[in-house]
Amino acid sequence: MFMALGWKLVIDAGDPHQQAVFWSEALEYVIEDNSPLIEQLLAAKAAPESLTIEFQSRRYWRDYAAVRHPDDPFDPVSGTGQGRRLLFTRVPEAKTVKNRLHVDVHSEGRRDETVARLQKHGATLLRHVKEPGGEWTVLTDPEGNEFCVS
Template identity: 75%
Template sequence: MAVGWKLVFDAGDPHRQAVFWAEALGYLIEDNSPLVEQLLAAGVIDESLCVEFQGRLFWRDAAAVRHPEDPFDLVSGTGLGRRLLFNRVPESKAVKNRLHVDIHAGHDAREATVARLREHGATLVRHVKEPGGEWSLLTDPEGNEFCVA
């Protein structure tokens, strides 16, 4: 039986990371503002748990992106399919990732994809060309490694 999943990143700035990865993958930033506004109005949560970002209310310590074709919950805005979640943590990244995302741009689009992502805050670490393949290793704005092949 298959199970649902999401990939979770620790982040210093979850909203900035969500913007970067939405751009990198062509995903949508999840809009939790209707739920956040509803909970605020009902007095269930305190304003300290929220932040205004891109003109909407978001959870202060979390942001997520979802595949644009996957279903999502209309009340909470939470994606019900392929998604990345970014949770605020106090410490910064210290060592190499044990897991990373590979973006499959295709050979003809790799260089343009790398250039576009660098414009959005990625750093090119190196280009790799081996008998088994060719890819570019980059880091996102918080130093998480990922590849563009």
């Protein structure tokens, strides 16, 4: 008998924390709060402060930030989501080519409203597509990653 495997989508980012803010707004997810674990590790001198930053009045890992579905379980010690989540990891290079993988945001019949809301949060409209099989809007997040709203 096979069991389905858990997963998370990891997205390279120049600024993982700003990407987490955008995607938490886009998906109505919550930004994972790792600060209790980080504070414990700093107090025990098990992690150097240089690996962390202060962001939105909390301590975060410098090179990582994540968002999770608000209804999914999470580890109360680390704050890490155990269900649907996106992890943003800092990379030195900027995005240069089209994504080979993208997120489709399902707007539950509120596409225009959702697109307008996302544009207020930094998304850029690329194009609107209408085909016999469906209709969607293609946007980019603040770092240029393509995604669709259907």
